[in-house]
Amino acid sequence: MASESVPHENGIRSPDAFAREAHLRSILETIPDAMIVIDARGRILSFSAAAERMFGYSEAELLGENVSVLMPSPDRERHDSYLERYYATGERRIIGIGRVTTARHRDGATFPIDLHIGEAEIDGRRVFTGFIRDLTERQQAELRVHDLQSELAHVSRVTAMGTLATSIAHELNQPLTAIANYVETANELLDTPDAETLEIVREALAECAAQSVRAGQIVRRLRDFISRGESERRIESLARVVNEASALALVGAGERGVEFEVKLDQQADRVLVDRIQIQQVLLNLMRNAIEAMEGSSHRRLRVTSRREEEGLVRVTIEDSGPGLPPEVAGQLFQPFVSTKAKGMGLGLSICHTIVHGHGGRIWAEASKLGGTAFHFTLIDASGDQDV
Incomplete structure (x- = not known):
């Protein structure tokens, strides 16, 4: 007896094909990682049940919308240019590589994620599939x-x-x-x-x-x-170091209404560092900034970088908080000096030791955002070979 055929918009689909598709969809709907499929213009084609739970949107609400709606600034505004750069250069910065970054919930809160993206061509159309794991619990x-x-x-x-x-x-x-x-x-x-x-x-x-x-x-x-401790320094991507540190620092920051922005100099991305130590510096400075803005009506945290003279890269963490009290501004990096009522005053001293151990310097000044800007320098390794 011949199998009954099932009509399909592109032809005839057999019951076996229909069953396989249903089976595949049931698997995709039950995996804990969120799955999002977008087209070449960034429009959402598929939004799994796990994605609905993770982001707070239903699939029906987002089909046809640009995937940038799920991203915090500045990625939200720059996503289309990221796609255009990839089409023009073929350079993969996330696709097939994966990275730790942040995503934006429907309520505006940001949370850390592990993002992996694959690329495929289906019926002559280029599509991208993203698998997303919420790192909040981890x-x-x-x-x-x-x-x-x-x-x-x-x-x-x-x-x-x-x-x-x-x-x-x-x-x-x-x-x-x-x-x-x-x-x-x-x-x-x-x-x-x-x-x-x-x-x-x-x-x-x-x-x-x-x-x-x-x-x-x-x-x-x-x-x-x-101070005789040794550090293991390697050439690292500053963007990766910042992304991983900020994902940890921003746990819970969305609930506090913190607007986070990253603007790094792509021409000065390679630095000679002990990755864990420098992430400790970034984590300390970002958490200090978030705590400093507790009483502020507008809470904005920005991380930037730029190339300096003499083979250095400057990294800046600035906030829109109340700024530094004058009585501690001149002795910030001394041990046991703290702006916190219950602080031991060792965090900034440790940051100072780590940065100086890397051949750089660290200092603080007033920020254009209204609060404090902490700057530190690292050795620029952009002209060296990757290791």
Whole structure:
């Protein structure tokens, strides 16, 4: 008995083909990752059930709409130009590679995602299929782990600081005690300032100077010992470093109404860094900025980069918060100086150590957004080979 045929707009489709399509759709509708199919102009052709749950839109609402509606600024405004650049150059920056970035929910909140895009040609038409995984739960789990690690590190740090303080006190006690004794003796001898006494006073002051030098050497040795850590530097994409750090920093920022913007110099994308360390700097500065804007009516966070002279790239993180209090602006990067009521004042000090260890510098000034702009420089490796 011949199989019954099923009509289709492009011809006749067999029951087997119909069943395969239904089976494929059932699989795609049940996978946890969201799937979005767009055409060559960026218009949405398919929007899976997981995508509906993830973004808060129904498929019917978005069919035919530009996929940029699901993107925060600046990608939202630039998506069409990204497609045009790909058609013109054939250079793949996401397709077939994948990246961690941010997406925009229907309610305006941004959230971190892992995005993978594939390209295909169907019936002579070019289509792109994006598979999207919401990283919010993973990032929150990482944050919980990070908090636990921070608590353990805090206990370890307090213990280490106690041991260090004891060691410093023991090492410095002798020269400081000697200095105090010499000064006290000299002060008493000056009551009878004859020639012989003045000579003894000079000797006492000379010994004070010698003991002061010894105390300074002790402090320098301790400082060198503490800062002797080695970093593993490689040539990295600054865009990748920033994207991954911002995805973690922006967890929950959408609920706070933070408008996030990234504008990086594509001609200065390669930098010589320890990726984890520099992401720690970015994460610290971005979280500080988000916390600083808690009381602001308009909350805007911007990350930019540009090439500087002398083979450096400048990275800037700026916010629209209240700015820095004058009493701390001049000593921001010193340990135990904090603008937070419960802060330990070590974050910016660590940032300073990391950036200087990379051969750069870090500083702060007023931002054009109304708050604070933190700048730091990295070694420009744009002319070097990838590793």
